[in-house]
Amino acid sequence: MNETGNPLRRLGEFGQSVWLDYIRRDLLASAEFRRMIDEDGLDGMTSNPTIFEKAIGGSNDYDDQLTELVRAGRDVDEIYEALTTTDIKAAADKLRPVYDRSQARTGYVSYEVSPLLAHDTDGTIAAAHRYFKLIDRPNLMIKVPSTPAGIPAIEQLISEGHCINVTLMFSVKHYESVATAYLRGLERRARAGGALERIASVASVFVSRVETMVDQRLDDRGKTNPDEAVAALRGSAAVANTKLIYQRFKELFGDAGFKALAARGARVQRPLWASTGTKDPKYSDIKYIQELIGPDTVNTMPPATMDAYRDHGTPRATVEEHVAEARDAVRRLGAIGINLDEVGEVLQKEGVESFSKSFTDLIAVISKRRAAIVAG
Helix, strand or coil, rough: CCCCCHHHHHHHCCEEEEEECCEEEEHHHCHHHHHHHHHHEEEECCCCCHHHHHHHCCCCCCHHHHHHHCCCCCCCHHHHHHHHHHHHHHHHHHHHHHHCCCCCCCEEEEECHHHHHHHHHHHHHHHHHHHHHHCCCEEEEEEEECCCCCCHHHHHHHHHHCCCCEEEEECHHHHHHHHHHHHHHHHHHHHHHCCCCCEEEEEEEEHHHHHHHHHHHHHHHHCCCCCCCHHHCCCCHHHHHHHHHHHHHHHHHHCHHHHHHHCCCCCCEEEECCCCCCCCCCCCCCCHHHHHCCCCCEEEHHHHHHHHHHHHHHCCCCCCCCHHHHHHHHHHHHHHHCCCHHHHHHHHHHHHHHHHHHHHHHHHHHHHHHHHHHHH
16 A cells, blocks of 8 residues: 555545445445445545346345345346445445434435436426435435436426436537536526535536547557557547546636526535546556546446555545646647547447446346246
């Protein structure tokens, strides 16, 4: 461990929360999870259909509960919700002291509406209402995608006073749509006389997937038209894109409109850096933590990335370093036909499809196990 102290815990000195992008039943019951909260400063968790597919489909941790649910006559969808929400409730309870100490600023656990609802505004709102009631924890955030159908759902749910994690964001364009929906929701609630003080929200920006797609486009271009200047842009897109999103965050939450809401108790919607595990071994295994540290941010890390940062991270405020260079990198990418807003649209579509596949694969696993128990 870094001799100046646990680097993960020290991220808090720079205004960044450490969340875990992972959930599994055996972890929640372990001493290791308690240690992560106490020593690493872990103050939140995120889940998604892919995480649950791996946890439930790849282990026997859930077999006893699954068997009980089958024998109680539950159908496949009911079993899915029971298995996953049991974990979310347990995680929320473990993090409740963090939530209480922070006065509801952090200590949240996120649970995603079905990705099959990504293009259904009313269905998303209804599912969120049901999950808030079913899970019944104050430190729950429901995850809603930043799709065109998700934006009005976000505004509506915020106006009702709910805590929302907005997911599947890949570009400045996505971020602006999400942040303005959050602000509109706060304004609606304020006009109706509703309380603003305990509304928390994060805007989840996926980082490494941007790098992967842009690097692939650069590599493809280099095969037919080698150019050292173009090749030098490899590995620059994700951090540049994220730093510019942070600059937009500062602009939107620094203007007079938000200051009036803040005077009534409103909180900023914190940018959350997601997909921060490094995909390309040519890059540092802590790249998407080390280069994106700053006030009012969250980094949700997969376990291996968290371990790596604990081992050799060197915390300092970095998210506002080299902003001019970030703007230049985005400009140069645009000059060769790589538009990050367009990349974001492709990635969002792929993200919905990927989460939908994980969801349907998990439903298939549960269905198969249910059938075996019924037959047995």
